[in-house]
Amino acid sequence: QVQLxxxxxxxxxxxxxxxxxxxASGRTFSTYAMGWFRQAPxxxxxxxxxxxxxxxxxxxxxxxxGRFTISRDKAKNTVYxxxxxxxxxxxxxxxxxxxxxxxxxxxxxxxxxxxQGTQVTVSS
Numbered sequence: 385q386v387q388l389x390x391x392x393x394x395x396x397x398x399x400x401x402x403x404x405x406x407x408a409s410g411r412t413f414s415t416y417a418m419g420w421f422r423q424a425p426x427x428x429x430x431x432x433x434x435x436x437x438x439x440x441x442x443x444x445x446x447x448x449x450g451r452f453t454i455s456r457d458k459a460k461n462t463v464y465x466x467x468x469x470x471x472x473x474x475x476x477x478x479x480x481x482x483x484x485x486x487x488x489x490x491x492x493x494x495x496x497x498x499x500q501g502t503q504v505t506v507s508s
């Protein structure tokens with residue numbers, strides 16, 4: 385089992401940057417692909433980014449492509465989401481998740497463990 389704890393959310397202005405962190409417990413961190421999702425009030429959970437077990441492959445949702453970067457640090461059992469050029473429509477609760485699937489997954493059902501979420505608010 386993996387426990388995930390997100391941090392780094394907050395209130396920023398449009399155009400600012402923010403980096404989210406997700407730290408995993410346990411020694412099996414490197415056996416999971418990792419993903420970030422977000423959910424705004426009244427909307428469905430949306431795929432943001434995913435990274436493979438090795439960190440060699442990444443995939444992004446269309447709305448964040450070119451602005452967000454996902455990375456992982458195996459030594460720290462941590463996955464990051466660097467968010468640049470933030471927009472008000474990026475406002476949401478951001479969730480970190482771990483997946484046992486070999487192929488990078490973009491649907492929430494393919495993820496087995498979830499963090500509690502961290503709020504990101506972007507003002508205009």
